[in-house]
Amino acid sequence: MTINLNSVKTARGYHHGDLRSALLAAAEGLLAERGVEGFSLRETARRAGVSPAAPKHHFRDTRALLTAIATLAFEDLAARLQAASSDAGIDRSLRIRAQGKAYVRFAVDQRARFDLMWRVPLLEAADEGYCRAGDQAFAALDSLVRGENAEPLEHGDPRLAPSIACWSTVHGFARLALDGTFGLEEDDIARAIDQLLPEVLGHLSL
Amino acid sequence: MTINLNSVKTARGYHHGDLRSALLAAAEGLLAERGVEGFSLRETARRAGVSPAAPKHHFRDTRALLTAIATLAFEDLAARLQAASSDAGIDRSLRIRAQGKAYVRFAVDQRARFDLMWRVPLLEAADEGYCRAGDQAFAALDSLVRGENAEPLEHGDPRLAPSIACWSTVHGFARLALDGTFGLEEDDIARAIDQLLPEVLGHLSL
């Protein structure tokens, strides 16, 4: 009968039903609770109600699982960046600010995922989907800074400088805020996003 | 007799001689080789030629050791930032560029230490020395951006915005470069520091 042949390969009705998704969900939950440092594959399996070695059939090893999650996170980020600039009207400067805000908010609201996205030693950095999702997120920013119709550029092209400058500033701000370098508690950060960040972006001429 | 009473508390001539320093050295070496993710206290002890539990008397646990290393790294960074701006003459803009370059170069040349400095979950974030060293590094940049004689400000003061903007940009650039987001290999990064970074900093109006 083979129903659901091209339906995201889920719900085949096996022992577990859909372990792959269950593992991803459990892993995301665990990450949110304990952060990247507190993550463990065994605990993930435990939460999915399955034996320690069960994940092996769906993810070669821990890195593969984490890479899948990081990829999803990048896709999520890209979508949010797109949405943020779309919702901000047509003024370029306003759109850039809105996107920067969305970036930092993503980082703060989804700390563990954000941490993971750049924890390269824990990931398969060469994975195709992971790279593509990352490029996709950058493209959201780049098409805003350099213009919608600007020609796509190679990875090291010097004409990317403005976009990279913008990205560096926003990314650095997010990281420093998350890592407590500004001496901000969890609650202060929300205020920092509304007050400090716009001022910081004001020092950027693009 | 008690010689060496106030001589950095080293070389007391005990079982090992100076295990504390030996552990720090071994740990730094291990970090440089395997990165933060590959670090292990037991391997550190092994390299210092000592039993797995020996470090306990000098560092309460792994976090304490890593915090000590991160603190040293921050002090090192602060010194380099100071030196870089001093060596760059008197032109403010040139000094800022020189300091930014020194910052990124530090991050690239001492990757593992730089990673560790902000890996808060692995550190005792409240440790006094650690916080002080961090502030010290920031002060090196702040006194350059806001002026040597500017009054010292509290941690959340909005007048810090220009310094934070500068720091965010440089820090973000370093992180993105290290984490491979620019698609640069190890070797390309050196070129990026000389060519891309100045251009990026050019987009910053301080």
Added chain:
DNA sequence: CAACTATCTATACAGTGCAAAGATAGCGTA
């Protein structure tokens, strides 16, 4: 209905951080 394969379990191994208890070296003091 039989065979086959994907999926999951059980078990095992090397490694980790850390705690607790025992050995020992060098100090101060009598």
Added chain:
DNA sequence: TACGCTATCTTTGCACTGTATAGATAGTTG
């Protein structure tokens, strides 16, 4: 000089990790 004391280090043990292997089982397919 001899005694005891304490800081230093070793040994042992526990719970945990990731991953490899072999075996059980459920669903599908011929």
